[in-house]
Structures are given as C-alpha cells and as structure tokens.
Amino acid sequence: MYIKVMTGAVFAASLALLPAERVEADAGDFIAGAIIGGIVGANAKKQRRSTRTYRKKSSRSKLPSTQEGKNIQASLNYFGFDAGSVDGQLGRKTRNAVSQYQAYLGYPVTGQMSAFEQNLLISSYNRAQAGGYAVQQQVAATPDGTRGLLKTYRAEMAGQAAPATAPSTTIVVAPQPVPQTQQVVTAAAPLSGVAGLANAVAPPASGLPNFMGAGTQASLASHCNTVSLITNTNGGFTTLATMTDPNVTLNEQFCLARTYAIAKSEELVSQIQGFTPDQIAQQCAGFGPAMQDKVASLSLKPRDAVVADVSSFVLTTGMSPAQLAGTARICLGVGYRTDNMDVAIGSALLLYTMGEGVYGELMGHHLSQGFGPAKRIDMAQSWYQAALMAADTGAAAVFVPGQPERTELLRQASMRMAGAPASTLPQVQPASSSGLPTFSISE
Structure with a gap:
C-alpha cells in the first residue's frame, strides 16, 4: 500500500x-486521468497486495517482454543463431544473434531487423515448424543444415523455383514453443x-x-x-x-x-x-x-x-x-x-x-x-x-x-x-x- x-x-x-x-x-x-491502469488495474489485482513486500530496487532496469520478442528469439534459436532464453526481452544477446542472421543472409549487419528481415525470419520459422518430415528432408539435403532453409524460403518468396523437397501445402497451423497458435501461409504455393x-x-x-x-x-x-x-x-x-x-x-x-x-x-x-x-x-x-x-x-x-x-x-x-x-x-x-x-x-x-x-x-x-x-x-x-x-x-x-x-x-x-x-x-x-x-x- x-x-x-x-x-x-x-x-x-x-x-x-x-x-x-x-x-x-x-x-x-x-x-x-492518472492513467486508468493505475486506478482500475489496482482494483482488479487487490489479492496481490498481501504478498507485496518493500524491497530495494535493483539498479538494472528490466527490459520489457513482448510476444513479438519471444517469436523473434524462438526463430533465431531454431536457425542456430543463439538468442538465449525465449523471454521476450531483446537484449544484447538477441542483438548479437540478429547480427549473425543478417550476416548469413548478406544484409547490413546492424543488430536491428528491418520489417522484411523480421517477416522472413518468423514466417520461415513457422513454416519449418509446420513442415514435418518434408522439412527434415530439406535440412538433410542442404549443406548449411537448418539455416539453409532461410535461403530456400527467401528464394521462393522472390519467385524463384523451389527445391523439389519443399513442402507443397498452402495453409497449415504451426505449433509454437509458447502457448499460442499461429496460422502460417507457406511461400511454396x-x-x-x-x-x-x-x-x-x-x-x-x-x-x-x-x-x-x-x-x-x-x-x-x-x-x-x-x-x-x-x-x-x-x-x-x-x-x-x-x-x-x-x-x-x-x-x-x-x-x-x-x-x-x-x-x-x-x-x-x-x-x-x-x-x-x-x-x-x-x-x-x-x-x-x-x-x-x-x-x-x-x-x-x-x-x-x-x-x-x-x-x-x-x-x-x-x-x-x-x-x-x-x-x-x-x-x-x-x-x-x-x-x-x-x-x-x-x-x-x-x-x-x-x-x-x-x-x-x-x-x-x-x-x-x-x-x-x-x-x-x-x-x-x-x-x-x-x-x-x-x-x-x-x-x-x-x-x-x-x-x-x-x-x-x-x-x-x-x-x-x-x-x-x-x-x-x-x-x-x-x-x-x-x-x-x-x-x-x-x-
């Protein structure tokens, strides 16, 4: 209180x-308005008052956690760019992973993704997660392993011919590592x-x-x-x-x-x-x-x-x-x-x-x-x-x-x-x- x-x-x-x-x-x-969250939000969480204690705050501010951040981190980790734990907080480790991702695909290494780079990353991750055995075959046939999927999917998005092992489904529902579902439209069709x-x-x-x-x-x-x-x-x-x-x-x-x-x-x-x-x-x-x-x-x-x-x-x-x-x-x-x-x-x-x-x-x-x-x-x-x-x-x-x-x-x-x-x-x-x-x- x-x-x-x-x-x-x-x-x-x-x-x-x-x-x-x-x-x-x-x-x-x-x-x-004193910020409506500070008025009605407190009323909605009265039960937490009894568990709060007065403690000294850490001098290190905590980065905000977002679902978009979790999607980015999960996608980077899947393709072998180590973003650390999937907590939605885009800190230094995530920025380093983004830089590695950009360098691999030949984009300017800034540590901050453009809208297209982010779309390519997340949609490729969702597609790979949903592709099942066909994706495993693709990975096995690609010298770069899982990372090679990024270049394959990017080429297909640009209208170039897709490898014969590419999945041919048009719409699938991709499982996520977090408790959310996401529809994915693949670029193969x-x-x-x-x-x-x-x-x-x-x-x-x-x-x-x-x-x-x-x-x-x-x-x-x-x-x-x-x-x-x-x-x-x-x-x-x-x-x-x-x-x-x-x-x-x-x-x-x-x-x-x-x-x-x-x-x-x-x-x-x-x-x-x-x-x-x-x-x-x-x-x-x-x-x-x-x-x-x-x-x-x-x-x-x-x-x-x-x-x-x-x-x-x-x-x-x-x-x-x-x-x-x-x-x-x-x-x-x-x-x-x-x-x-x-x-x-x-x-x-x-x-x-x-x-x-x-x-x-x-x-x-x-x-x-x-x-x-x-x-x-x-x-x-x-x-x-x-x-x-x-x-x-x-x-x-x-x-x-x-x-x-x-x-x-x-x-x-x-x-x-x-x-x-x-x-x-x-x-x-x-x-x-x-x-x-x-x-x-x-x-």
Whole structure:
C-alpha cells in the first residue's frame, strides 16, 4: 500500500511540473486521468497486495517482454543463431544473434531487423515448424543444415523455383514453443490463393465451441506479419476493383488499422514528459483485467448490451470522457504493440462507447478473425455496420485517412463475408447517435 501511495504522489508531482503547452490534448488527458491502469488495474489485482513486500530496487532496469520478442528469439534459436532464453526481452544477446542472421543472409549487419528481415525470419520459422518430415528432408539435403532453409524460403518468396523437397501445402497451423497458435501461409504455393485465411481460427481440440473469451490465443502481431508478406507478394493492397476474397481484404484493413493505432499511440507517448514508454505500458497492462469480461462478452452479447456494460464501467471510474479518451488512444496502441488483446480491445470499446463510432471497426475485425474474443462472424456485422454508419454521417477517419475508397471497401468486404452477394449489398442508412451514451462526469 505504501508503494502505491508513493507512486501516486510521484505521478501527481510530475503532473504539477509539466508545462501544459508541451503536450497535446490527448496526451495531457492521459496524465490528467492518472492513467486508468493505475486506478482500475489496482482494483482488479487487490489479492496481490498481501504478498507485496518493500524491497530495494535493483539498479538494472528490466527490459520489457513482448510476444513479438519471444517469436523473434524462438526463430533465431531454431536457425542456430543463439538468442538465449525465449523471454521476450531483446537484449544484447538477441542483438548479437540478429547480427549473425543478417550476416548469413548478406544484409547490413546492424543488430536491428528491418520489417522484411523480421517477416522472413518468423514466417520461415513457422513454416519449418509446420513442415514435418518434408522439412527434415530439406535440412538433410542442404549443406548449411537448418539455416539453409532461410535461403530456400527467401528464394521462393522472390519467385524463384523451389527445391523439389519443399513442402507443397498452402495453409497449415504451426505449433509454437509458447502457448499460442499461429496460422502460417507457406511461400511454396502462389500467394494469390489465400482464401484459407478465412479458416485462421483452429477449432479447439475438444471439438466444443468456446464462447468464454479465450478466442484463438494467437499472436495478432505474427498474423499481421503473414498478411504483410502476402500483400507485398501480390503487388499491394486489395482495392474495390481487385477484391476477390473478402476475408483477405478485411485482414489487410485490420492490420492497417492496427499499424495506425500503434503509430498514434507512440506519437502521444512521445509528448508525455516524466514517464518512460515502459512505465506507460505497465500502466496500460494493468487496465487489461478491468476490461477482460467486457472483451469476452463481445462473442456472447449483442452490441448494445456490450455498450451498456462499458457505459456502467465508465461511470465508476470518476474520470471525464476526455481523460478516458486520451488514455484509451494511448493504451489502444500499447495493447496492439504488446499483443495484449484485453488492453487493445478494451481501449477500442471505451472510445466507441464514448461516441467515436468509427472504432467499431476494430471490434468487427476481432470478431471476424477471432483475436481476443471467440470468432463470431455473425456478431461482427453489427460492429462493422456501426463503424460504417459513423463514417457515412461525417465522422473523421482515424485509420488510413488517405484511402478514399476504404469505407466502401469495408462495406463490401464485410457484407460478402457474411454471405451477401456483391450485387445485392444494401446501402447503409445513417443511424441516429442516440444509441450511444453521453457522459458528463465532473472531475
């Protein structure tokens, strides 16, 4: 308890010394709100208070652990580049392994991977894990052993002929060394045929449906890496004129929205004085448990019922809508960056509930693909429609604002995903905003 009081005092002192003109509104609201994770996250973890002791902190700061980091380390270790233990903390040993990986493939040795280098590494690892006996044959036939797979897969991605021993499956589910599942699209077959992305969610081993919020437990970051590879290989993003598979289109737009959310969050975080990005990420992580049941209910309850639950939660925080919105914009990107779906989706739910209907798109994506809540394409439709209604009534675009046909692209893809023929798609009529609560909370 003493530590919590001191932490609150330090936050308050930092706020008092912070010049108002140095932080834009959203970032300021994040600090003014005392960081929602520090308020509701503590309530969600009261049981830990009795086990905490006052101890002297180590002078060595601990690196943040992320699922993306674990994927990188596991992949490097598999191909013989020693990254150490798979703990998600990208320290010196991991950077040395990255340098060895870059040197082996002939890339500039920087210790920091480019987006393509990371995509190649992780997708190659997933493919090798899923290839079974065929991969063992490839390794045995390659002078460089396991590492040789990297050059083989890279050559295939570039359109060169693949060795006869290469696996010929187009879509497989790769086992992971961590308790997560990940869909993999191999590069051995033409990547234009990616209709199988619709089956990205594997059924539970028991054969029973799971609607309690466990979802796929897959890594959205890894999924978007795969989507990025497919998009780049196919010559760019799908347009209205080129759309053949609505699920591929929705996946592309989902990952684009995730990227924009992360970029906006990092922009706001950079304007906050007195807190490190890691400290802010820790506060956002504490927000996840408070929204976990709301996120789980997405696959169980209609949209209006979920919004009503979130509205009740908002009223208990004692924070103004501006404070909550500022916090949610930051934590939305943090959740996506750290692969914490409770934080990301919980933040999107807050923004939607407080009147920013365009964020309904994110809940539609999560339900249609099964990241976070259980996969429910039928329930995804109402969230997509709400986002489209907001756009039709003039709401400013928050994701990919430079793509003029994006609203219609989402409309066509989401309706076709639900089974409506393209020629019979109904026009979405503007909806009244009366269904969204309006809050006036005194600070």
